[in-house]
Amino acid sequence: MSATPATAPAPATQPGRSGPAPFSLYHPTVARLTYRALLSRRRALFLFALPALLLVMATAVRALGGADDGTAKTLLSGFALATMVPLTGVIAGTGAIGPEIDDGSIVYLLSKPVRRSTVIFTKLWVAMGVTMLFSAIPTFFSGLILDGNSQHLAVSFGVAAVVASVAYSAIFLLLGVVTRHAVIAGLVYALVWEALIGSLVPGAGDLSVQQWALALAAKVADPGAVTSQVGLPAGLILLVAVTVGATWFAVSRLRSLTVASDE
Amino acid sequence: MTTLTLDNVSRWFGNVVAVNDVSLTVGPGVTGLLGPNGAGKSTLINMMGGFLAPSTGTVTLDGAVIWRNEQVYRHIGVVPEREAMYDFLTGYDFVLANAELHGLPHPAAAARAALSTVEMEYAAGRRIETYSKGMRQRVKMASALVHEPAVLLLDEPFNGMDPRQRLQLMELLRRMGADGRTVLFSSHILEEVEQLAHHIEVIVAGRHAASGDFREIRRLMTDRPHRYLVRSSDDRALASALIADPSTAGLELDLGERALLVQAVDFARFTQLLPRVARENGIRLYEVSPSDESLESVFSYLVAA
Known part of the structure; x- marks a missing residue:
C-alpha cells in the first residue's frame, strides 16, 4: 500500500458545499x-407469500363456488x-428502518449532510409503496377474481387497502x-388488536386503522x-392525524437517535 | 486547520458515568485515544461523531456544535467499530451510496478513488457479505474517506486485523495525518498507539488520565516503579546487595514462595544492576519476571500520577 499515492490532500472546506442541507x-x-x-x-x-395466498384463495373460491358478493366481502374484509x-x-414499515438501527449500519446514513426528516420521509414513501404493491394491488385483483367488481367491492376494498397502507407504514416505521x-x-x-379485538369489541373499532379505511370503502362501494x-x-381525520403524527414523531426520535456502542 | 474540542464533557447512562469531565483538543495529525476496555473511548468517539449527546459540556468542531448538526459531516468521516454494513451491496455500490449521500458532484469517480486509496478495487464488485474482516475494515475506511474529510474518527480500527492488514492501515492513517487531516483512533493496545500516533490521549475509567507526546507518556510508563519477582540460589544475599543501590526502592523476602519481590524505581539502571550484582556475588538467577506488567496496572499508575 505504501507506493500508492494518497488521495488529493484537500481537506479544506470546499466552496459551494456549506450551508444547511436543503x-x-x-x-x-x-x-x-x-x-x-x-x-x-x-x-x-412474507411479502410475496401473503398476496400469493390471497390470490390463490380468491381463485379457488371463485372456481368452486362461483361469483358471490357475500364470500367476496368475507375474504376481502376478513383476510385481506x-x-x-x-x-x-x-414487514415493510419496521423493515424499512428497524434492522439498520438494530445492527448499527444506520450510522452510514446518519453521518451524512442529509436531514433526518429526509431520511424518514424517503423511508416512509418506500414502505408505503411496498405495502401498496404487496397488499392493496393484490386486494383489488382478488376482488376482481371473486366477483368481478360487483357492488364496486374490488375497487372499494382496494381503496381501503391503499389508505390503510399509508397509515400502517407511518405507524410501523415509527415503531421501527x-x-x-x-x-x-x-x-x-x-393480529391481536386489528384482526381480533377490532372485529369483536365494538368500541375498539373506533381506534382501528382497518375501520377508518372501511369508512372510505363504504363510501366507494354501492350503498x-x-x-x-x-x-x-371521523375515519379520514383519524387516518390523517395518525399518519402525520407518527411521521412527525419518527423524525423527532431519529434526530435524537443515540447509536449504542459495544462498550 | 481543523480542531475537535471537548469542553468539560461528561456522559452518564442512568447511574453509570461513562465519561467524567473530559476536556481535550484534537488537532491535525494522528492522535491515539488509549485506554483499557470499557474506559469510555467509544462513548467519547460517539460524542465526537455526533451519535451521542454529552450529558454536560460541549463537543465542537472548529467552534460548531456537533450534536444534531448534520452539516459537520461534510468535514467528518466516521469508521464505526461495529461490523454491520449494507452487506447485500457490493463494496463499490456501498462506497458509491456514501458518495451520493454526501452530495458529491462526481460520486462514481469519488467512490473509485476512495476504493483505490484502500486498495480494494480488486474486490469492489463482490458483495460485502463475502468480505473478510480486513476487507470490511478497508471498505469502511473508503466510505469514510470518499468525501475527503478533514477529520477522520476511527473506533478500534485494528481489532481483529491480521498483522499485514494492520500495517497497511497504519500506513494509510499515517499518510492521512501527514496530509494535514485530523485523524483520531481509539485502541486499548499500547504498541499500536505508540507506532502510529504522534500524540496520545489516555482515558481510564471515564477520566482523562494523560495527554501528550507518546515519548512523554512512554517515559511516564517506564519510570513508574516496576515490580519483579526474582528466584535465585541465595535470595537473602541478593537482597542485601540490591538494596545498596538507589535504583531499588523496596525488597520483600517471601519465604513461603521462596522468592524475592523487588520494587525498582529506575527501570534502565535496575535491569543492568541485577545481573551484575548476581555475577559479582556468585548467585545464580533462576527466574526474573515482572509482576505488574498488565496494561491496567500501567493505566492505574498514570491515573495516580
Missing part, C-alpha cells in the same frame, strides 16, 4: 438502500384488509425507530355493501 422529501440513494434492504432480507418472503394489509405494513422489538409490537397490534364502525369524516 429540506427535501426524498433522497434517491436512501430510497435505493431501503428497498434493496427490504427485498433482500429473508422476511421479504384485517390481516394481510397490516402484516405487510409491519423507537423500539428494538418493533416486529413483535407490530404483530401484536396487527350498504360495506359497513364501518366509524363515520367517513
Whole structure:
C-alpha cells in the first residue's frame, strides 16, 4: 500500500458545499438502500407469500363456488384488509428502518449532510409503496377474481387497502425507530388488536386503522355493501392525524437517535 | 486547520458515568485515544461523531456544535467499530451510496478513488457479505474517506486485523495525518498507539488520565516503579546487595514462595544492576519476571500520577 499515492490532500472546506442541507422529501440513494434492504432480507418472503395466498384463495373460491358478493366481502374484509394489509405494513414499515438501527449500519446514513426528516420521509414513501404493491394491488385483483367488481367491492376494498397502507407504514416505521422489538409490537397490534379485538369489541373499532379505511370503502362501494364502525369524516381525520403524527414523531426520535456502542 | 474540542464533557447512562469531565483538543495529525476496555473511548468517539449527546459540556468542531448538526459531516468521516454494513451491496455500490449521500458532484469517480486509496478495487464488485474482516475494515475506511474529510474518527480500527492488514492501515492513517487531516483512533493496545500516533490521549475509567507526546507518556510508563519477582540460589544475599543501590526502592523476602519481590524505581539502571550484582556475588538467577506488567496496572499508575 505504501507506493500508492494518497488521495488529493484537500481537506479544506470546499466552496459551494456549506450551508444547511436543503429540506427535501426524498433522497434517491436512501430510497435505493431501503428497498434493496427490504427485498433482500429473508422476511421479504412474507411479502410475496401473503398476496400469493390471497390470490390463490380468491381463485379457488371463485372456481368452486362461483361469483358471490357475500364470500367476496368475507375474504376481502376478513383476510385481506384485517390481516394481510397490516402484516405487510409491519414487514415493510419496521423493515424499512428497524434492522439498520438494530445492527448499527444506520450510522452510514446518519453521518451524512442529509436531514433526518429526509431520511424518514424517503423511508416512509418506500414502505408505503411496498405495502401498496404487496397488499392493496393484490386486494383489488382478488376482488376482481371473486366477483368481478360487483357492488364496486374490488375497487372499494382496494381503496381501503391503499389508505390503510399509508397509515400502517407511518405507524410501523415509527415503531421501527423507537423500539428494538418493533416486529413483535407490530404483530401484536396487527393480529391481536386489528384482526381480533377490532372485529369483536365494538368500541375498539373506533381506534382501528382497518375501520377508518372501511369508512372510505363504504363510501366507494354501492350503498350498504360495506359497513364501518366509524363515520367517513371521523375515519379520514383519524387516518390523517395518525399518519402525520407518527411521521412527525419518527423524525423527532431519529434526530435524537443515540447509536449504542459495544462498550 | 481543523480542531475537535471537548469542553468539560461528561456522559452518564442512568447511574453509570461513562465519561467524567473530559476536556481535550484534537488537532491535525494522528492522535491515539488509549485506554483499557470499557474506559469510555467509544462513548467519547460517539460524542465526537455526533451519535451521542454529552450529558454536560460541549463537543465542537472548529467552534460548531456537533450534536444534531448534520452539516459537520461534510468535514467528518466516521469508521464505526461495529461490523454491520449494507452487506447485500457490493463494496463499490456501498462506497458509491456514501458518495451520493454526501452530495458529491462526481460520486462514481469519488467512490473509485476512495476504493483505490484502500486498495480494494480488486474486490469492489463482490458483495460485502463475502468480505473478510480486513476487507470490511478497508471498505469502511473508503466510505469514510470518499468525501475527503478533514477529520477522520476511527473506533478500534485494528481489532481483529491480521498483522499485514494492520500495517497497511497504519500506513494509510499515517499518510492521512501527514496530509494535514485530523485523524483520531481509539485502541486499548499500547504498541499500536505508540507506532502510529504522534500524540496520545489516555482515558481510564471515564477520566482523562494523560495527554501528550507518546515519548512523554512512554517515559511516564517506564519510570513508574516496576515490580519483579526474582528466584535465585541465595535470595537473602541478593537482597542485601540490591538494596545498596538507589535504583531499588523496596525488597520483600517471601519465604513461603521462596522468592524475592523487588520494587525498582529506575527501570534502565535496575535491569543492568541485577545481573551484575548476581555475577559479582556468585548467585545464580533462576527466574526474573515482572509482576505488574498488565496494561491496567500501567493505566492505574498514570491515573495516580
